[in-house]
Amino acid sequence: AQSVTQPDIHITVSEGASLELRCNYSYGATPYLFWYVQSPGQGLQLLLKYFSGDTLVQGIKGFEAEFKRSQSSFNLRKPSVHWSDAAEYFCAVYNFNKFYFGSGTKLNVKP
């Protein structure tokens, strides 16, 4: 069965520091991969997506993610975090009509 694992439930970083959020998936083929962000009380907004081609994808708000087939990972990164990045981040896999979401990582940004 397909699954998405986000091993870090909470992460705290200082403003200006770099960020990496981990995501691992379990799926036989190369899936469609996504990162979404959810601000408190809001819906989810797409940050970036990977379908094929270049394994390093750029997204909105300065985020990027790298697909590593050998590790079944799709980690999200940002070189310098801003206070407004504090939110919850969800990794997702899409396969034949269904999306599978990880349990999310809550990001706290220290001033």
Next chain:
Amino acid sequence: NAGVMQNPRHLVRRRGQEARLRCSPVKGHSHVYWYRQLPEEGLKFMVYLQKENIIDESGMPKERFSAEFPKEGPSILRIQQVVRGDSAAYFCASSPRSGQGSTGELFFGEGSRLTVL
């Protein structure tokens, strides 16, 4: 340029009452998904619908929950005889198409937060 519209944003019900959550997808989108989000948990898939058809309801509880997406009008998620455990945020998402050739991207509404007293 309306996105996915969900209403009500907040709904309070007493145990045993019915809750109806509505979702209007992005204009032109014919695929609707419903997800439930419990506190401190991620999104759990409930049901996937196309116009007038339920495609996948494998995430729906077998009793009390139902969903529809009629030819005209919004998609409805209906919860009968609500219990406290139904308290959650319910998110609707839409997509223009699905399967082969789909971009797979979901557009989310802002959610309906159900509180059962």
